Amino acid sequence: MLGKTLLVAGLLIGLATPAPASPAPSMAQILAQSPPGDWRPVDPENTLYLNLAQGRVIIELSPIFAPNHVANIKRLVRAGFFDGLAIVRSQDDYVVQWGDAEAKRPLGGAQRALKAEFDRAYGAAEPFAPLPDPDTYAAQVGFAGGFPAARDPRSHRTWLTHCYGMVGAGRDNDADSGSGAELYAVIGQAPRQLDRNVTLVGRVVRGIDVLAAMPRGHGDLGFYQTAAERTPIISIKMAADLPPGERVKLQALRTDSPTFAALIHNRRFRKDDWYKTPAGRIDVCNMPLPMREARN
């Protein structure tokens, strides 16, 4: 057995009484003791449901980091732009991508190209909860608004990081050529070299396992070579546009909460019956970002 208990949202609901206190509480115990104020509802106005035959993939958008791209994506979604399109690319250890591969479909009033939103001034993304450990790619890494992020104390700029499950807006060679009409999700080792080279717009908060298990494409860059290999997109909907009873009422652990700080400590100094040598460190892309479903 290789020991790892990855947090699964649903497991938090109906969790049994925590075991008696021990010197190192488990992640589940820490979450079970979290006060309600350490959680935030995931805003239906910033939530996409990507509906596939395999299930529903839920994406939280980040208007803090990519306001113009997020607004444009919402326009595209509400115009039905994505409905009937497909997953067109699955490149192993990299990304899955979807959109209008032929770029023929009208954009329903959305922009065809936007100025890049690669980073933001500090003030736009406060509070920033820093990790204490060194990072290969950035002077400082941590979390802002529920997302993994990095920042540079010299330039006072901050940006989202390309961790597993992050969603970005594909672009052509021109930095200002993305629009959100072509989106990708990371399904492999964090391609951090993309940070500040492409606009990240959000994160898959449920269903990344569905995207990550898609058969790989065998064309260049993992594009599928035939239409038959593509997975059709039934529709993409804004959660806010569904009747409340049809929405998934997700709550995210606030990344500026004491509970999240305790979880970071727990994951850095992981010690249990299985782990022998705690790393004493954690990478920004290895930190679970807990979600749960609210009871009605």
Add this chain to the structure above:
Amino acid sequence: MLGKTLLVAGLLIGLATPAPASPAPSMAQILAQSPPGDWRPVDPENTLYLNLAQGRVIIELSPIFAPNHVANIKRLVRAGFFDGLAIVRSQDDYVVQWGDAEAKRPLGGAQRALKAEFDRAYGAAEPFAPLPDPDTYAAQVGFAGGFPAARDPRSHRTWLTHCYGMVGAGRDNDADSGSGAELYAVIGQAPRQLDRNVTLVGRVVRGIDVLAAMPRGHGDLGFYQTAAERTPIISIKMAADLPPGERVKLQALRTDSPTFAALIHNRRFRKDDWYKTPAGRIDVCNMPLPMREARN
């Protein structure tokens, strides 16, 4: 389009004449100009063929880092231990795992438990080609014998790192309970917290895309809940036990070669028509380890 040209082994053979020299040669150009001595044959005595209906997965074992586990795995393979077993676990963003889930099959003379091989003295794994960039988890990271690795200049110990595609020997809570009869491969963000907690034995050098696209298991830790979900293992064979004509003649770029040093520089300062801001850094788990197939 999201630009990334991931190295695919087969593409290197029959590569067209490189484009005219430019200030920043591409990875393909660097490889096309590599002298033969910068490549090493992958030793058939340390190569496993994991045969599945979906195709053949090729694993290179590392007797330098895990001599006893590798010897034991070879005994298991040659006794036919794995033939007819199955992939029993697929946990998203973590590992796929295979072996004898019921631990009922005779081991054919192999050991049932081995002393952990979590790390080695410096001398066992020379030369070590260090990366210049900071790492979250270790004092120094780099490459040794073709594998991603880390080391500690204070203790003079070195170890393999849990990057995408790395293969390890599952164990129970006892550090000395692994044997190689249960193996896993990493299919997500590098779980570096496992370094020095479990014995790594090698790396998938071809076919990790097949393992990574397996449907996820929905039991605890990603174990499949029914036998029908498991992918049968047709067989695992040592390459050396096949007639030469049936072997894949893989060559690996030597990680102590000038060509590999040039590639590291190329990937750290990646600049082309698409990339706008080179990271100037690279993570040990983001560095491609080029393989090619020798012409007969």
